[in-house]
Amino acid sequence: MTEQSPVTQTNATHVAKSPDAQVVTAVRHYTDSLFSFRVTRPASLRFRSGEFVMIGLMGDNGKPLMRAYSIASPNWDEELEFYSIKVADGPLTSRLQHIQEGDHIILRPKPVGTLVHDALVPGKRLWLFSTGTGFAPFASLLRDPETFEKFEQVIVTHTCRDVAELTYGRELVESVKSDEMLRELIGEENLDKLVYYPTTTREESPKMGRITHLIENGELFSDLGLPPLDPATDRAMVCGSLAFNLDIKALLEQAGLREGANSDPAEFVIEKAFVG
Ligand SMILES: Cc1cc2nc3c(=O)[nH]c(=O)nc-3n(C[C@H](O)[C@H](O)[C@H](O)COP(=O)(O)OP(=O)(O)OC[C@H]3O[C@@H](n4cnc5c(N)ncnc54)[C@H](O)[C@@H]3O)c2cc1C
Ligand SMILES: NC(=O)c1ccc[n+]([C@@H]2O[C@H](COP(=O)([O-])OP(=O)(O)OC[C@H]3O[C@@H](n4cnc5c(N)ncnc54)[C@H](OP(=O)(O)O)[C@@H]3O)[C@@H](O)[C@H]2O)c1
Numbered sequence: 001m002t003e004q005s006p007v008t009q010t011n012a013t014h015v016a017k018s019p020d021a022q023v024v025t026a027v028r029h030y031t032d033s034l035f036s037f038r039v040t041r042p043a044s045l046r047f048r049s050g051e052f053v054m055i056g057l058m059g060d061n062g063k064p065l066m067r068a069y070s071i072a073s074p075n076w077d078e079e080l081e082f083y084s085i086k087v088a089d090g091p092l093t094s095r096l097q098h099i100q101e102g103d104h105i106i107l108r109p110k111p112v113g114t115l116v117h118d119a120l121v122p123g124k125r126l127w128l129f130s131t132g133t134g135f136a137p138f139a140s141l142l143r144d145p146e147t148f149e150k151f152e153q154v155i156v157t158h159t160c161r162d163v164a165e166l167t168y169g170r171e172l173v174e175s176v177k178s179d180e181m182l183r184e185l186i187g188e189e190n191l192d193k194l195v196y197y198p199t200t201t202r203e204e205s206p207k208m209g210r211i212t213h214l215i216e217n218g219e220l221f222s223d224l225g226l227p228p229l230d231p232a233t234d235r236a237m238v239c240g241s242l243a244f245n246l247d248i249k250a251l252l253e254q255a256g257l258r259e260g261a262n263s264d265p266a267e268f269v270i271e272k273a274f275v276g
Pocket of ligand 1: 052067068069070071082083084085087089090091092093094132133136137271272273274275276
């Protein structure tokens with residue numbers, strides 16, 4: 001018999017009985033503060049790529065301990081993928097970081113969110129601006145053929161403190177470009193239309209700096225050979241800390257783009273990658 005993981009011991013008896021229980025099918029650790037995992041997908045769960053759900057574990061008090069998580073997998077995937085922070089003293093992630101294949105988590109199958117195609121008006125170029133785990137909803141959208149059907153060009157920027165924190169995003173973009181099924185879904189002629197722009201702010205890397213700074217000084221556009229943001233052609237989705245979101249929002253509005261919502265689509269949409 002295999003040894004039970006720490007999560008299983010405290011969680012299994014309660015969670016496995018829950019109608020919202022899902023089984024962990026894979027776990028991968030990137031750094032001491034980042035990991036990704038995959039779980040079974042409820043047969044009834046339909047979602048739009050970019051949306052988030054509530055997931056969690058059973059708390060020590062016997063009550064579910066739930067947090068918002070962007071679904072990182074696309075809507076056609078048979079399983080669900082999540083990309084997670086590990087907060088040392090975080091009520092959920094101090095335990096969630098120990099999950100292993102075969103463990104159960106709780107997943108409330110009610111997807112919501114604003115980082116969806118429906119909240120943007122049609123455009124030519126889609127910018128996906130992310131920091132840290134804010135890349136997660138874009139990991140979903142980048143694997144959704146609709147993203148490439150709707151836009152002539154898709155540029156994803158990811159800014160982290162250190163190089164290792166870029167790994168999940170870099171491998172995701174590489175997998176989109178090399179995976180045979182995704183190539184077919186997206187269309188061979190569209191593969192060069194996916195542009196990846198990673199930057200770091202603390203550890204030395206080929207491109208350094210906050211993306212807000214690189215927008216302000218024009219380096220982002222000169223590096224990519226693209227014109228500045230234009231409300232006639234450019235659309236954007238933003239996901240990072242509150243401070244990051246506010247700073248990018250100001251820059252997008254300065255360029256003449258308006259914030260959209262599911263009920264009122266416009267030129268850009270924003271969602272917090274975490275609260276606090
Ligand atoms: C709409 C939405 C979507 C989210 N999607 C994701 C996701 O896909 N992946 C993910 O890891 N988290 C995501 N979060 C954050 C998540 O809900 C939890 O906050 C996180 O799992 C930590 O939970 P916790 O109970 O361990 O700590 P919490 O008590 O929730 O957080 C403790 C502190 O840790 C820091 N923190 C929390 N989450 C993050 C993070 N993601 N990145 C950096 N610092 C953080 C903050 O300073 C926070 O105050 C999302 C939050 C929102 C609102
Ligand atoms: N002590 C540590 O070593 C350590 C390491 C990782 C995380 N943490 C903690 O974990 C939490 C989240 O850390 P995180 O690194 O995932 O997220 P984060 O603090 O939001 O930083 C992620 C990336 O976004 C950049 N950024 C932050 N605010 C920005 C803004 N207003 N405009 C443009 N870019 C911005 C950061 O650049 P800058 O580097 O310039 O801020 C960094 O490259 C924080 O509360 C942090 O204290 C601590």
